[in-house]
Amino acid sequence: MIDMPAGITSAEEALGGTAWSILGQTYTLKQESTNSIAWHAVFPPGTFVPPHVHPTQDEFIYVLSGRYDLWLDGKESIATAGDLVRMPKGIPHGIFNKSGDTATSLFWVAPTRSLKTLFERIHNVPDPAEVVRIAAEHEVNFLPPPA
Template structure:
């Protein structure tokens, strides 16, 4: 039996079955990270990331989405509700809606992860708008318009 290949899986807002080939389905470059669309529909959005050494996503909140990170290769330092944790390859990070979280690649090696959020909300639309954007203030502003609230930087 031959598997059906599909990268973007939406049919009437419902997840459509199939196989998403590696790194197919759309690619975004956002502040040093590479993201690949793995699946998208109303109920969920899954994306793969390549996070080079030294890259990070600062603490932020998704007020209406639960988010997960499956660490495929490497490791991340994850901040959950103000507490730092190390997530190694094979770990699953669970970030409930409304809980501040961020992640940091503090190693000398790239990290590869599979993220997914539920419901999808406007996150894919946000990635479309942030692609190749370099102004961090603009990233924060546009993110807020898409239900992602970055927290103020800590005082020095």
């Protein structure tokens, strides 16, 4: 069974017209199947995804422009254009744009699970605490802030 049609999603296009605004970031759907989901992400300066864990998904970031400061498995790292960030399932990670410039990237997770539903539910939700609560219902577990 094929659950993803062959084709090209152009640079300007969102697959199915789908884009989400999540806590100041813009995610544009580029690919979706049972096995994986990919989106183009725009991180304005100062935006971030706090440390969290995907217990059932591997996550990846291919950095297109800018810089990400990462917290990955307890260590700080930096990724810039051309770098691929690998975040295996079960490993805590956080993604921060501290550079002062916009960063863009292609994100994807495998398998898809309910990540698209999560993005649909948190689109335009302004309250970070509510985003964290909803995320836990979709196998994305945010970690408590450090003491």
